[in-house]
Every structure is written in structure tokens, then in C-alpha cells.
């Protein structure tokens with residue numbers, strides 16, 4: 072890819088040099104003038120190639136943090152959430168962005184959801200933005216008869232969603248996808264309380280720094296153990312809460328929270344990884 076871009080620059084600039092040479096030859100007729108022009112053109116060509124290679128190095132460095140050639144982003148510094156839109160337009164211009172502040176009055180939800188999560192081999196990823204548990208096939212969510220497969224769940228501190236203006240200590244986002252490619256996220260708010268056994272397994276194997284996924288031989292977790300007893304929810308249409316902030320994601324934030332201990336909250340390697348609250352822009356929040 073990078074080689075093709077550099078080659079493209081060379082071809083274009085050689086064409087420019089050639090054209091300039093011919094024009095100069097026709098106008099000046101002096102051999103010295105022709106040579107000077109060709110040499111100037113070559114110097115410029117070399118400069119462009121050097122610039123391309125510099126750009127290629129920068130792009131390679133970015134690749135280790137996620138998608139190929141994806142710009143850096145984060146929760147602080149130059150590429151903090153207020154500036155995500157400069158590299159990921161939907162983050163800046165989208166009208167149905169997540170997270171939101173959940174407050175009533177609520178319309179009655181017409182959706183029935185069923186969660187059927189199964190034990191899964193423990194696979195933990197630190198992607199530089201969160202800790203994620205990757206879930207094997209077989210755990211599903213059913214919304215009005217449509218099946219969504221649970222792909223992964225991950226954590227934010229504090230919770231990204233607020234209820235009546237207030238965040239919880241943390242939130243776990245369970246990310247599901249239907250056969251048609253539609254995304255649905257179940258949010259389980261985590262409040263300070265008892266030790267959370269699923270979190271204990273994940274934290275014990277989570278790399279402190281960004282790196283490849285860690286598969287823990289013989290270890291299993293059951294995502295169902297993360298769920299509170301009651302599954303009543305608030306629901307709204309939103310987006311990925313991280314770049315590229317793609318919209319068309321349905322959220323179900325459970326009204327009941329699950330426990331996580333203070334020590335577990337403190338041990339999460341990301342001090343703050345919550346995108347700020349986004350405007351509703353007329354969206355309705357439903358509740359069941």
C-alpha cells in the first residue's frame with residue numbers, strides 16, 4: 072500500500088519533470104537551463120518521496136493501536152473526545168450519538184428481550200482503550216424474536232450512561248450482533264459493593280498494557296453471572312461510544328446494577344475511559 076503510494080508519487084513527478092524539461096527546452100534552448108530544470112525537478116521528486124516515507128512511518132505506528140492507518144484517539148490529550156470528529160466525522164456530526172443521560176418521562180417499550188448467555192473460554196484483551204472479554208459462539212440475546220449473538224463485553228470507568236444526571240462507578244457493555252449485522256448493546260451498571268467473581272477472573276488475566284488477546288487455557292467465565300436478577304431496562308437508539316461512533320446501535324441499559332468491589336474498581340487499568348454525555352436531539356428513551 073505504502074509502496075504503491077510512493078511509486079505513484081514518483082510516476083507523477085517524473086511526468087512533471089519531463090513536461091517541464093520539454094517546455095524549458097522549447098523556450099530556452101539552452102542546455103544548461105534544461106539541466107538545471109531537470110535537476111530541480113529531481114530534487115523535488117526526492118523531497119516528495121522522503122515526505123511519503125515519513126508519512127508511511129507515522130501510519131505504521133498508528134496501526135499498532137488498532138485498525139490499519141487509523142488515527143490515534145483517546146480520552147485525554149489532543150485526540151480527546153471533543154476532537155474525535157476531526158478524524159472520525161460521525162463522532163462530530165452524528166445526531167444519534169451515545170452515551171446519553173437517561174431521565175424520564177419514559178415511553179413504554181414494545182420490545183421483549185431475552186438473554187441466554189453460556190459459559191465461554193476466558194479470552195481477555197487490553198486494546199489500549201478498555202479491557203474486553205471475547206465471548207465464544209452460543210450466547211445470545213433475542214429481541215422480539217430476532218437473535219443477536221454476544222460477541223464481547225468490556226468496561227468503562229465511570230459508567231458512560233448516566234441515570235438522572237449521575238454515572239455509576241463503572242458499566243459493562245455487552246455487544247451483540249444479528250445475522251443482518253445490526254448491533255445491540257446491553258449495559259450493566261456496576262455499583263460499589265461485593266466482589267464480582269467474573270470481574271475477578273478477567274482482571275487476574277488482563278494485560279496492564281495494550282497488547283494481543285490473552286487466552287487462558289482451561290479457564291471459563293459465565294457472562295450470565297454478570298447480570299442482575301431483574302432485567303428491566305431503559306432503551307434508546309445510539310452509536311458506538313468509541314470512534315468511528317457508528318450509529319444504528321440499540322442500547323438496553325438495565326435498571327438494576329450489579330456489584331463490583333472498590334478494590335476491583337481501583338484495579339481497572341484505565342482511570343477514565345467514558346465518553347461524555349451526548350445530546351438526545353429529540354430521541355425518545357423507552358422503558359419496560
Ligand SMILES: [Zn+2]
Nearest residue numbers: 225227244312
Ligand atoms: Zn462500551
